[in-house]
Amino acid sequence: MNLTRRQFFKVTAAGAGATSLAVLGALPANAWAEVRQYKLTRAIEARNNCTYCSVGCGTLIYSLGDGARNAKRKIFHIEGDPDHPVSRGSLCPKGASLIDFVNSPNRVLFPEVREAGSNEWKQISWHEAFDRIARLLKDERDANLKEKNADGIPINRLESVGLLCASASSNETGILTQKFMRSLGLVGTDSQARVCHGPTVSALASTFGRGAMTNTFVDIQNSDFILIMGGNAAEAHPVGFKWVIEAKKRNGTKLIVCDPRFNRSAAVADHYLPIRSGTDIAFLGAVINWLLANDKVQWDYVKNYTNASFIVSEGFGFHDGLFSGHADYQSDRETTQSGYDNSTWVYELDGNGHAKIDETLQHPRCVWQMMKQHYAQYTPEMMTKITGTPIEDFLKVCEALGATSAKDKAGTILYALGWTQHTYGAQNIRTMAMIQLILGNIGVAGGGVNALRGHSNIQGLSDLGLLSTSLPGYLSLPNEKAHPTFEDYLAKQTPKALRPNQLNYWSNTPKFMVSLLKWFFGDAATKENNWGYDWLPKWDKMYDVLQMVEMMYQGQMNGLLVQGFNAMGSFPDSNRVTEAFAKLKWLVVMDPLDTETATFWQNHGDAHDVDPKQIQTTVFRLPTPCFAEEAGSIVNSSRWLQWHWAGAEPPGEALPDLEIMAELMLRLKDLYAKEGGKSPEPILNLDWQYKNPHSPQPEETGKESNGWALADIKDDKGNVIVAKGQQLDAFSQLKDDGSTACACWIFAGSWTKNGNQMARRDNTDSGLGNTPNWAWAWPANRRVLYNRASCDPQGKPWNPHRVLIKWDGKKWTGADVADFKADEAPGSGMNPFIMAEEGVGRLFCTQKMVDGPFPTFYEPMETPVGKNLMYPKVLNSPAVRLFDSVKSRLGKKEQFPYVGTTYRLTEHFQFWTKSVKLLMIAQPEQFIEISEELAKEKGIAKGDWVKISTIRGAVQAKAVVTKRVKPLQIDGKTVHQVGIPLHGGWVNVSGRKQYLINTLTPFVGDCNTQTPEYKTFLCNIEKA
Secondary structure, three states: OOEOHHHHHHHHHOOOOHHHHHHOOOOEOOOOOOHHHHHHHHOEEEEEEOOOOOOOOEEEEEEEOOHHHOOOOEEEEEEEOOOOOOOOOOOOHHHHOHHHHHOOOOEOOOOEEEOOOOOOOEEOOHHHHHHHHHHHHHHHHHHHOEEEOOOOOEEEEEEEEEEEEOOOOOHHHHHHHHHHHHHHOEEEEEEHHHHOOHHHHHHHHHHHOOOOOOOOOHHHHHOOEEEEEOOOHHHHOOOOOHHHHHHHHHHOOEEEEEOOOOOOOHHHOOEEEOOOOOOHHHHHHHHHHHHHHOOOOOHHHHHHHEOOOEEEOOOOOEEOOEEOOOOOOOOOOOOOOOOOOOOOOOEOEOOOOOEOEOOOOOOOOEHHHHHHHHHOOOOHHHHHHHHOOOHHHHHHHHHHHHHOOOOOOOEEEEEOHHHHOOOOHHHHHHHHHHHHHHHOOOOOOOOOEEEOOOOOOHHHHHHOOOOOOEEHHHEEOOEOOOOOOHHHHHHHHOOOOOOOOOOOHHHHHHHHHHHHHHHHHHHHOOOOOHHHHHHOOOEOOOOOHHHHHHHHHOOOOOEEEEEOOOHHHHOOOHHHHHHHHOOOOEEEEEEOEOOOOOOOOOOOHHHOOOOHHHOOOEEEEEEOOOHHHOOEEEEOOOOEEEEEOOOOOOOOOOOOHHHHHHHHHHHHHHHHHHHOOOOOHHHHOOOOOOOOOOOOOHHHHHHHHHOEEOOOEEOOOOOEEEOOOOEOOOHHHOOOOOOEEOOOHHHOOOEEOOEEHHHOEOOOOOEOOEOOOEOEEOOOOOOOOOHHHHEOOOOOEOOOOOOOEEEOOOOEEEOOOOOOOOOOOOOOOOOOOOOOOOOOEOOOOOOOOOOOOOOOOOOOOOOOOOOOOOOOOOOOOOOOOOOHHHHHHOOOOOOOOEEEEEEOOOOOOOOOHHHOHHHHHHOOOOEEEEEHHHHHHHOOOOOOEEEEEEOOEEEEEEEEEEOOOOOEEEOOEEEOEEEEEOOOOOOOOOOOOOOOHHHOOOOOEOOOOOOEOOOOEEEEEEEO
16 A cells, blocks of 8 residues: 555544554655655645636645644645646646745735825724725715616616625625625626626627536547637646647647747647737638538538527628618718617517528528628638738648537637637637537537636636626626516516427526525515515616726716725726726725735836825725635636635734625614615615624525525425425526525535535546536536537437437436436437527527627727728727727827737736745746847847837836747738737836736727727837
């Protein structure tokens, strides 16, 4: 028997003497360089997860400290968890330096306030902080809450206060944040999800039914072909990238990378393609055209599992770059107006309300024919003219993708912010989703559209609805015009099946919504008052991050709560953000680290030149624990809810976000009970039945997310299946009669009467790399979404060598939990995409996207070309939202001739790691990558300081002159691109002030989600 030294010490500590173990042959294996592990013998071990990217690597945290003598435990060592199915003990440079994050000198230790116009922080007590902030909230709410609109509809909307939710907070913190903010009437609420992967939700939900990564990191090993485009997995998700290498080693899988830069992913690829930033739809549209022209189609899949046969309404059309419903549709003038009326973007229905179809796919208005017509213009020649990608390189991608149309082959796509952070980010993703449907790559092992989320729990915060118009579980927050009453909400949010015998799981919306309202308002939510529906705020427009900054800038938002979100680094056009923040009356920042957001009022010379005396914003800085100091769950990109445990208490006087929100809420309840005020019901009736109301525990809010029975739940025969007060087993047990409460229906099953399923640690492989007893995945612990599509309509797997699920004669079983009705026999006509009312994947996307049912190429808002070569009449997206106040802040190619794009480094993460000493040592300087050709043209040598400027501002960085960036030929002209790592800021441990790179980026967002445009902007470069 061989044991590691650490395992040996664990066993001996359990009671067996070392001598006895030696007799049994259980001596530790030799470990000559393991001196450090001796000190682990007396340490306390806690299992946790890395706080950075969405791989969610497992970590082991070691601490020492004698609690009996009131000495706080101190974390002194963090290493990878060898049992974790994805990371298997690995950590990237960021994960390996987590100990320096925990012990950063930039940790905030005490509550402080910066009074208006002051130039210093003043330490205050928590009591004073809570009292002052609660009073500010109540006064602002009483002064500005809109109780009803002009039509007398209750709207309970507070627009003058915003809340920015964290990206690394646990789900248990996130769900209480949801309860806190909606009871106040807040609609200006957003998380980092808006800034990074908002378009993922919009695109994937519109195409498949759910807005999440379809497969898992481990499943990448099953792929026959991998395309990395719109991301750089080796750099941004390095431990997850090991499964790409595994696929190459096991299967000889071909890897192709398409990116503006030759990056770290490209360094191990079989082929690399350059592309002009912002032109992905021209490239991918040409791929669709090639696949159709060369008959690289999984025909059985397309005919049965997509809406290719559905007939589109006669009123729908597309002409010269515009869809029907635009004011300039079929006119000769150039498009200047924004917005669509999408009423024609629908199917033709029969008398039963079902979509008409043509199984032959020959009808001129069937989706297949309209798609062929739409992309006929996207030829390889047009593609290379727009993108700069050589045709021979483009054809390599087409051929590799086309090969996966074979039923026994599968290809996957890995993407990240390189696709999302554009004005048409959602349509970038939609185009690839369509390609994967054409190839039959959705629902199969080794396939999928794999959205690599940026942050450790940004998937979870999306799931919990921490966005301006969302509620948990991807329910919509009510809209004042569309949903004036509860009946209206249910009627419009509960879809009817568009084909016979489809599961159409969103038909259960009434159960989800009533159970959610019972969680919000408890016993006060009754059938007679529509479960408290009118106590929720109703929105009239998106109050996303860009909208909030615009409102601050216009003096319409007076207060802002910031929960672990460095908005100064995350929001575009940072100079304008500074002006907007300076118009706030008060700002509350809750964070474990000092940030640029908390110190926006300080002068930092060239990096941030402001006058504190002129900034009259009162700023509170409240210390919170970091990831290693609190328990809870996070959701990685693969949708796994992983529970972690605290390794130690936080330093100084830091308090958990749960406790901060609880103290504020209890003070608000008390103030409204004593003083009254505007619309007190949502606050006074907010359910707050925690064992210690001042300090809700993660275990309590975790159970709330799962849901519980408020009365005995019985089956059809009258048998009690869930007793009153007991945790629910699954979302199928939710009711619309008020007998169940559930904070997030897709999390039902995560904490059942059998305990915390998120804490499970059995890494047994059930097949194809699935580990169903490790943690828990939404929905219903499924690991590969839409996996019914891995079998043909008769239930036969397309690939008998990669069987995810199969029909055993009574039910679906296999390596994964079937994403289907468990006992629905093959051949019934029920189709795999159970969250879509059609039952199939959508090539044509009806009324789901604001900028069109087919992705269409438009130039970036700042274009180096100045014209749309595909559609000369329409330069930019016809659905873009552009505030009047920023129209003059868009640059032109004449003044700013080069294309800039931002990216992430392996050694850094967003704006956190500049407070980590080891990582600042690894990457101490801000730099810009430029081509050798551009460097020669500008007289710049390697290592020179250069000034990068846009119409919005300028930064300075070191020049890296490299072959990794090449000039491209676009329509016969040379276009230079430059790459700039996004990390930086004046709060760091390097001893040198750094710049915020978002100083350069434009204040405009994705048409569907308003995720800011960071990946394509015009700039100039000169020696500093």
